[in-house]
Amino acid sequence: MSLFNVYPLYNITPVSAKDVYVYDEKGIEYLDLYGGHAVISIGHAHPKYVEAITSQVAKLGFYSNAIRNPLQEELADRLEAVSGCKDYQLFLCNSGAEANENALKLASFKTEKSRVIAFKNGFHGRTSAAVAVTDSKSIIAPINAQQKVTILDLNDIESVKTELEKGDVCAVIIEFIQGVGGLDQATKEFFEQVDVLCKANNTLFLADEVQSGYGRSGKFFAFQHYNVTPDIISIAKGMGNGFPIGGILIHPSIEAKFGMLGTTFGGNHLACAAGLSVLNVIHDDFLMDNVQTISEYFFKIAETIPQIKKIKGKGLMLGLEFDFEVSDLRKKLIYEYQIFTGGASNKKVLRILPPLTVQKKHINQFFEALVNALDA
Known part of the structure; x- marks a missing residue:
């Protein structure tokens, strides 16, 4: 049986990884500055992560949500402490898409409306x-x-106001740093006014933190750079460091009812063990401090390279914009310099999403390779 061919693939076969490095079947070492779409938060094969999963699977890997799972309660308490999202409620699922799906469904349940602004x-x-x-x-x-979806321009607050006042919008969903779109951000004023307008129009404000959450922006969540209070926060990618897990944080004003949301695999024992280890490492290893330090260092060097037209993003959710499409540059970096980077729907943006454990020496290695590749 053949695979359903929906992915254009680089001709590289990873067989192992350690911290910020990936190794292929030939033993070639690659510097991972993409983290598998920002999934690798605490580094590949972190010993505390490996121990947590190994220990848990030896005891109990899975049982359904029909029984009590104290690991879910422990994960919720730990997430509240590390994130600062006091009194929110946690619903666990398996991925970012599933998190957003449940967030939108819950908003429609709560407001009894069906249209969404994105x-x-x-x-x-x-x-x-x-x-x-x-x-x-x-x-x-x-x-x-x-x-029923209305797509608006970022920063067009008048259009948001007009649409919300029609009275049929259940949710506004927004990325505080766009990922696939190319690292664009709205203004502080826009984010904060949208929050106010949502609350005035019985509309839930949904923060998509699937990629920007878990310390990647320099704060635990990217929305925390602004004075806003999301009704629902969706999370995934860095949450499990590679183990499939996602979830939504739900404001205490939203009441749970039996059966309104559900999942078979969400919040399973292995996923919770992985999620707990990630939060512990982020806290114990001061990774959000490292994000800020390395981000400042990255910006400082990037600003000296004339071919870079714009530096985008926050923390370690970064984009370098050029005046040409970067597909060939990405190929050169991976095949000639053994460095993984990412692309975006904006074809001129090179995405940088390394593990939060990345160090200055790795940034130096990247920029040395980038300058040589650009000169070539």
């Missing part, structure tokens, strides 16, 4: 409602397009 170049996942609010027509099938 934004140009936004990406929220590939499940039914999540892909409908994603600004990419090529991945939206007709069955998804039945959803």
Whole structure:
């Protein structure tokens, strides 16, 4: 049986990894500055992460949500402490798309409305409602397009106000740093005014922190750079350091009812063990401090390279924008300099999403290779 061919692949086969490095079947070492789409938060094969999963699977890997799982309660308490999101409630699932799907469903339940406002170049996942609010027509099938969605420009607060005042919008969903779209951000004033308008119009404010969360922006969540209070926060990618886990943090004003959300695999014992180890390492190893230190160092060097037209993003969710498409540059970096980087729907942006354990020496290695590649 052949694989369903939906991924354009680089001709590299990783077989092992350690911290910020990946090794292929030939033993070639690659510097990972992409982290598998920002998934690797605490470094590949972190010993505390490996021990947590190994220990848990030896005892109990899975049972359904029909029974008590104290690890879920422990993860919720730990997440509240590390994130600062006091009194929010946690619902666990398996991925970012599933997190956003449940966030949108919950907003519709709460408000008894069905239309959603999202934004140009936004990406929220590939499940039914999540892909409908994603600004990419090529991945939206007709069955998804039945959803009631209005896509607006970032920073166009008057359009947001006009649409919300129509009274049929259940949710506004937004990335505080766009990932796939190319690291664009709205202004502080825009984010904060949207929050106010949502609260005035019985509309839930959904913060998509799937990629920008878990310390990647320099704060635990990217929305924490602003004076806003999301009603629902979606999380995934860095949450499990590679183990599939996602979830939503739900404001205490939203009441749970039996059966309104559900999942078979979400919040399983192995996922919770992985999630707890990630939070412990982020806290114990001061990784958010490291994010800020390395980010400042990255910006300082990037500003000296004339071919870079714009430096985008925050923390270690970064983009370098050029005046040419970067596909060939990415190939050169991976095949000639053994460095993984990422692309975006903005074809001129090179995405940098390393493990939060990355050090200055790795940034030096990247910029030395980038300058040589650009000169070549």
